[in-house]
Amino acid sequence: MPKHRGALSGVLALALVLTGGAAGAAVPDSAAAASWENAPAPASPRDHGVTAVRALLHKLTAVDGAPGALAATRKGRSSGVQTSGVADLESTAPVRGDSRFRIGSMTKPFVATVVLQLVGEHQVDLDAPIERYLPGLVRGPGGDGRQVTVRMLLQHTSGLPDYLTFLDPRAIIADPLAHQDTGELIELALGHEPAFEEDGAGPGDEWHYSNTNYLIAGMLIEKVTGRTYGEEIRRRILAPLHLSDTSVPGDTTSIQGPHPRGYVRPGENQPLIDITVFNPSVAGAAGEMISSGSDINRFLDALLGGRLLPPAQLRQMMHTRATGDEGREYGLGLERRELSSCHGTYWGHNGDIFGYQTAAGATTDGRQTTVMANVDPGGSDAQDDDMEALVQAGLCEGTSRTPGSSPS
Numbered sequence: 246m247p248k249h250r251g252a253l254s255g256v257l258a259l260a261l262v263l264t265g266g267a268a269g270a271a272v273p274d275s276a277a278a279a280s281w282e283n284a285p286a287p288a289s290p291r292d293h294g295v296t297a298v299r300a301l302l303h304k305l306t307a308v309d310g311a312p313g314a315l316a317a318t319r320k321g322r323s324s325g326v327q328t329s330g331v332a333d334l335e336s337t338a339p340v341r342g343d344s345r346f347r348i349g350s351m352t353k354p355f356v357a358t359v360v361l362q363l364v365g366e367h368q369v370d371l372d373a374p375i376e377r378y379l380p381g382l383v384r385g386p387g388g389d390g391r392q393v394t395v396r397m398l399l400q401h402t403s404g405l406p407d408y409l410t411f412l413d414p415r416a417i418i419a420d421p422l423a424h425q426d427t428g429e430l431i432e433l434a435l436g437h438e439p440a441f442e443e444d445g446a447g448p449g450d451e452w453h454y455s456n457t458n459y460l461i462a463g464m465l466i467e468k469v470t471g472r473t474y475g476e477e478i479r480r481r482i483l484a485p486l487h488l489s490d491t492s493v494p495g496d497t498t499s500i501q502g503p504h505p506r507g508y509v510r511p512g513e514n515q516p517l518i519d520i521t522v523f524n525p526s527v528a529g530a531a532g533e534m535i536s537s538g539s540d541i542n543r544f545l546d547a548l549l550g551g552r553l554l555p556p557a558q559l560r561q562m563m564h565t566r567a568t569g570d571e572g573r574e575y576g577l578g579l580e581r582r583e584l585s586s587c588h589g590t591y592w593g594h595n596g597d598i599f600g601y602q603t604a605a606g607a608t609t610d611g612r613q614t615t616v617m618a619n620v621d622p623g624g625s626d627a628q629d630d631d632m633e634a635l636v637q638a639g640l641c642e643g644t645s646r647t648p649g650s651s652p653s
Contacts, residue, residue, distance in 0.1 A: 306330030317538025332505035349596025357578025385435030463530025507600020510623025614639030
């Protein structure tokens, strides 16, 4: 899936070049063998999807430079996890199928779902200016809250500059456990010019991915409900769906439960650096959550299946606009992409955060796939494409689609 490289992983790449860090070992060749957990053996001759998943997982770890990788698939009551490589360069322990990991911008569909639930409860108006709910917050060269609506925030059409573009990477890497204040991050962004590319463009005219939008969406949830956006996600999504692997960590710097170490590579041919432990408040509502492959799949199944949003709000979420990337459109916190491997479309999101890359997709007929690699940034140039190809291989596994059919 396409990366939003103005995000945390891009900031960190520059930071590591400037400051250096502790080196890790190379990935053992023997660690590239894939394993299969909790899934039936593929049935011949329709095992092409399984074979493709195994091959792509092997490529991520043997060629693309990820120490480990995971692909979790789910189709109705059948689910399975394939893994490749190692969770820890020092111990060479294999990646576990029940691993938890940081999911970066895959946080955004959770946040958007809560906002749309509030819309369904008539507590929020999608087309109201954010000024109504957070008066005076969005002010500065970068934007005006009287012109930016809630919908524009969720769909990345506000034009607000991305705060991550303006962070000092040396400060982040020098003190990775430091708390980052959301209000200050928003103020940092708004001190710069808006992200419009065309002369005369204004809020709503162009699509421009900006993590600032979702920091504000998190504050909106808190203002309307009186509870933090993390508490609302737990109350409205995690608890009802029994997503016990998923959390909103706030200032918690560790990952609870089984998890692979997260790594970055500061430059070509440089050794990997362990950055598993850090304070994700720098990502906030734009990308701080932790989850697992099985939990993300269950969340997407419930979301697309109409168990989290009323029909009207789900339609709003799935009403997309072009992003400028062929075959990719963006709704409200949810991407729509062409399913070229077996035709049709799928819905999901990707996530990049220090140490981990995640990609997830689901079809409306009940198929889901989540993929994780435990290096970001620092994989090969092909890693993005291979992550997307893995999502598609998992979704298309065992299908016999023909052109013109629509599994979405």
